[in-house]
Amino acid sequence: MIKTSSKASKKLSFDEFRKEVLNDYKIAITSRECSALGRREVLTGKAKFGIFGGGKEVPQLAMAKAFKKGDWRSGYYRDQTFMMAIGEYNPQHFFSSLYAHPDIKVERFSAGRQMNGHFATHSLNEDGTWKDLTKQYNVSSDISTTSGQMPRLLGLAEASTKFRKIDSLKSKTNLSNNGNEVAWGTIGNASTSEGPFFETFNAAGVLQVPMVISIWDDSYGISVPAKYQTTKESISEVLKGFQREDNKKGFEIFIVEGWNYTQLVDVYSKAAKIAREEHVPVLIHVKDLTQPFGHSTSGSHERYKTAERLDWEKEYDCIAKMREWILHFELENQEGEHYKFVQNEQEIINIEKQVKKEVATARRSAWNAYIQPMIEEREELLALLTSVSETSEHTIFLDKLKRELAAIDEPLRKNILTIGRKSLIYIRDESSEEKENLQKWIQNFRAIQQPKYSSHLHSELQTKATNITEIEPVYDEETELVDARIVLRDNFDTILDQKDEVLIFGEDSGMIGDVNQGLEGLQKKFGEDRVYDTGIREVSIIGQGIGLAMRGLRPIAEIQYLDYLFYATTAIMDDLATLHYRTVGKQKAPLIIRTRGHRLEGIWHSGSQMGAIINLFRGLYILVPRNMTKAAGFYNTLLKSDEPAIVIENLNGYRLKELMPNNLGEFTTPIGVVETVKEGLDITIVSYGSTLRMVEEASKDLSLVDVDVEIIDAQSLLPFDLNHEVLTSIQKTNRLVIIDEDVPGGASAYLLDQIVNKQKGYYYLDSQPTTITAKAHRPAYGTDGDYFSKPSINDIFEGVYQIMHEADPVKYESLY
Numbered sequence: 001m002i003k004t005s006s007k008a009s010k011k012l013s014f015d016e017f018r019k020e021v022l023n024d025y026k027i028a029i030t031s032r033e034c035s036a037l038g039r040r041e042v043l044t045g046k047a048k049f050g051i052f053g054g055g056k057e058v059p060q061l062a063m064a065k066a067f068k069k070g071d072w073r074s075g076y077y078r079d080q081t082f083m084m085a086i087g088e089y090n091p092q093h094f095f096s097s098l099y100a101h102p103d104i105k106v107e108r109f110s111a112g113r114q115m116n117g118h119f120a121t122h123s124l125n126e127d128g129t130w131k132d133l134t135k136q137y138n139v140s141s142d143i144s145t146t147s148g149q150m151p152r153l154l155g156l157a158e159a160s161t162k163f164r165k166i167d168s169l170k171s172k173t174n175l176s177n178n179g180n181e182v183a184w185g186t187i188g189n190a191s192t193s194e195g196p197f198f199e200t201f202n203a204a205g206v207l208q209v210p211m212v213i214s215i216w217d218d219s220y221g222i223s224v225p226a227k228y229q230t231t232k233e234s235i236s237e238v239l240k241g242f243q244r245e246d247n248k249k250g251f252e253i254f255i256v257e258g259w260n261y262t263q264l265v266d267v268y269s270k271a272a273k274i275a276r277e278e279h280v281p282v283l284i285h286v287k288d289l290t291q292p293f294g295h296s297t298s299g300s301h302e303r304y305k306t307a308e309r310l311d312w313e314k315e316y317d318c319i320a321k322m323r324e325w326i327l328h329f330e331l332e333n334q335e336g337e338h339y340k341f342v343q344n345e346q347e348i349i350n351i352e353k354q355v356k357k358e359v360a361t362a363r364r365s366a367w368n369a370y371i372q373p374m375i376e377e378r379e380e381l382l383a384l385l386t387s388v389s390e391t392s393e394h395t396i397f398l399d400k401l402k403r404e405l406a407a408i409d410e411p412l413r414k415n416i417l418t419i420g421r422k423s424l425i426y427i428r429d430e431s432s433e434e435k436e437n438l439q440k441w442i443q444n445f446r447a448i449q450q451p452k453y454s455s456h457l458h459s460e461l462q463t464k465a466t467n468i469t470e471i472e473p474v475y476d477e478e479t480e481l482v483d484a485r486i487v488l489r490d491n492f493d494t495i496l497d498q499k500d501e502v503l504i505f506g507e508d509s510g511m512i513g514d515v516n517q518g519l520e521g522l523q524k525k526f527g528e529d530r531v532y533d534t535g536i537r538e539v540s541i542i543g544q545g546i547g548l549a550m551r552g553l554r555p556i557a558e559i560q561y562l563d564y565l566f567y568a569t570t571a572i573m574d575d576l577a578t579l580h581y582r583t584v585g586k587q588k589a590p591l592i593i594r595t596r597g598h599r600l601e602g603i604w605h606s607g608s609q610m611g612a613i614i615n616l617f618r619g620l621y622i623l624v625p626r627n628m629t630k631a632a633g634f635y636n637t638l639l640k641s642d643e644p645a646i647v648i649e650n651l652n653g654y655r656l657k658e659l660m661p662n663n664l665g666e667f668t669t670p671i672g673v674v675e676t677v678k679e680g681l682d683i684t685i686v687s688y689g690s691t692l693r694m695v696e697e698a699s700k701d702l703s704l705v706d707v708d709v710e711i712i713d714a715q716s717l718l719p720f721d722l723n724h725e726v727l728t729s730i731q732k733t734n735r736l737v738i739i740d741e742d743v744p745g746g747a748s749a750y751l752l753d754q755i756v757n758k759q760k761g762y763y764y765l766d767s768q769p770t771t772i773t774a775k776a777h778r779p780a781y782g783t784d785g786d787y788f789s790k791p792s793i794n795d796i797f798e799g800v801y802q803i804m805h806e807a808d809p810v811k812y813e814s815l816y
C-alpha cells in the first residue's frame, strides 16, 4: 500500500487509499439504505415485490475492483452493490426498477419487464450493431431461476479462449482484446444444489476458461439451511477435488470471509490475475454472509432463524465489520506518523446521514418520474369522460366511473384503461363527436402502451430473419444425386470457410463429425477450436452457445437427438427465448441449435415433441425442414440474420438422395413461409418434417381412388405461414387435415388454431378440420411399435378418405 519512501508520496498514496475505502463504504451503505427504503416501498404498497442485496455488500466491492472493462458478469439478484460499485446503477435506477418503470431509458435493465434485482447492460446500439464491448462493463441480463445464470457463464468465458486462440478473430477488436476478458459468475450457496451449477462447473474445469465464480454463502436458501442443501454444509469442501495441481488442470479455489474487506480485496485481485492471464477458472467461496432483511419482501427471516443466528448476523454484518475496521484503523510509519481513515466516529455518521438524504431524494424523484405521466393521462381521460357525460343519457353511470378514477391517489394505466373501456359499454348505442374522441383516445392509448409490454420477442430490425428472402438452390446440369448428409456437410464446410465467427460443437460433433456425418472431416479442416466435441451436458452446451453468441460469435450448438433438448429446457426457455424480450432488444444471442428428430423409434427417441417445443420456446424460430437442402438453406438464412432458432433435421433423411446445389452457403430457405409441394383440388393437407414424405406416399394411393390432395409443407412452425398461403389453399379445397407425429393436441392443434382462427380458415371450410397424430403415449419401440404408435401411411389414407366419405358418401364409399 505504501511503497515509496518519500514522505509526500506516502501521504498521497495513503490519502488515495483512504478516499477509496471511504468511497467504498459510502457505496455499501447507499446500497443498504436502498434495500431498507425499498422494503418500505413494498410494505406501503408503492412497489409489488422487492429482493435486495443486503448482507452481501462488502464482497461485491472487492469483486467490482477486479472487474475490468470488457469483462462479463452472469449473476443473480443479490448483486446491487456490485452494480453500484462499477457505476452502472444508482439509487434512482434502484427505485425505478422497484416500481417497474416501463421505459428502457429509465429502467435500463428491462424497462420494468423483470422484477427488481435483475441487472443488465446494453450490448447493442439502436440500429442493432454491437457497441464496443471492450470499452464497457458487460452484465448479461439476469434471470430468476436459481442457477439459471450458470450455463450462459460458460459461453461468456469460453468466448475469451476463442478470441485468444483463433487468429482470424483477432481483428474483431470491438468484441475482445485478445481474449483478456474474464467472465464473473455469482450464485447463492443454496443454488449450488442445482444441476446446472455442477454441470457448468465441471465443464469450466474441462474447458479451462477464464471464469471466476463467487458463491455468496449466507448458509440459507430462503428458509432451508445448509445442512439440507450441501454435503458437509460447505460447497468448497465438496468441490475440493476440482483444485488444480501441478500437472493436473482444474480450478483455483479460494475461501474467504465475507465481512473481511482487506482479505476480500486481496483474494479478488489474485483470482482475476489467474483467470485473466492463465485462462484458469477460479472459485471464490465467500462465507459468513448474512441477510439482514430476510430473503425478499415476501417473508421475514425471524420465522426460521434462531435467536443465536440472528445475533450472530448482527455481529458479523459485513457493513458493521467494515465500519469497525474503518473506525479503528491506524497505521504508524517509521517516522512515527499516524495514518487514520477518520479522526472520529462523527465523520462516519456524517457520511451515513448524507447517504440517507441522497437515497430519500432519489426515491422521490424516481417515484415522481414514474407516477407523473399517469396522473396526466388520468386527467386526459377524465376530461374526455366529462365531455361525453355532458351529452350522454348515461351521465349517472359515467360520473360514477369518473369519481372512481379520480379517487385513486396514484393511478396506474390499468386503472385508467379499465375505467375508459368500461365507459364505452354504457354508451355503446350513443353517437357523438365526444364519444368518438373517447374511443380514439382509448385505442391510441392502448396502441402506445401495449408495446411497452409486448415488443421485442423477436428482432424488430430490418435485418430480422423473417426479412431474409428466398434464394433457391442452383444446380449444374451434370449435378449428381448424393447422400443428403453430404449436402449438409458441404454447406457447413462453406459456412465455416466464409464466416470465421462460426463455431460448431456438441456431443460427437468434433472428431467423428457428428453421429450422422454431417460434419465429416470439418474438424480436421478447420481445427479443434472451430468444430469440437463436448461432454454429455445439454444444458451447458446450450449455455455455452448463449454466452458465445452474446459476445458476438456465431455458435451452432448441436443437441444430438431432439428428445434430449429438454435437458436444456431452462437454458432455452428461461434464458435464450427471453433474452431479447427481457432486455427490450439491448442484448441478443443469435444461437443456432441444431438437432435431429422425427420418425425416431421408441420411448426415448421419439423425436416428435414439437408441441412442447413451440409452446415453451417462444422467442426462438422453430424450423422443421423436410430434407437436408431445406435444412442447409435455413442455416444460411439464420447466418445472414441474427436471431436464435432451432433447426430440426430429419433423422431418417441423411442417407436419402438429394441433388448437390452449386451455390452452397448462399441459397436460403425463408422463415415463416410454407411450400406447396403438390397441388390438388379436394383437400388441403398440412404437414412437416419426415411425416411429409409419408403424406406424399399416401397421396399417391389417394389419387387412385380419385382424391386429389394439395400438400403443404409447413417448414417453419414458429413463425407459421406469415403470408397465409394455407388460407388460399383452403379457399380452393374447402377441406383441411393436419398431420404430424406429435401427441394429440400438440403441434397439430397449434397449426389448426393458426389456420382456422388466426387465418380465419373457418369461413371456407365445408368439412370438419381434422388432425391425424400419434397416440398420446410415448411411441413404442420397433417396427410394429412405430406402426401402432405413430401415424402410418394407412392411417393417413384412411383419415383423409373418411373426410371425403363424409362429404360425399356416394362417391367415396365407407371402407369399413
Ligand SMILES: Cc1ncc(C[n+]2csc(CCOP(=O)(O)OP(=O)(O)O)c2C)c(N)n1
Residues within 6 Å of the ligand: 078, 144, 145, 146, 187, 188, 189, 190, 191, 192, 216, 218, 220, 221, 222, 295
Ligand atoms: C429453479 C428455481 N427454484 C426455486 C426458486 C425459488 N427461489 C428463489 S431464490 C431461492 C433461494 C436461493 O438461495 P441462495 O442460492 O442461497 O441465494 P440467496 O437468496 O440466499 O442469496 C429459491 C428457492 C427459483 N427462483 N428457481
Ligand SMILES: [Mg+2]
Residues within 6 Å of the ligand: 188, 189, 190, 216, 217, 218, 219, 220, 221, 222
Ligand atoms: Mg443463500
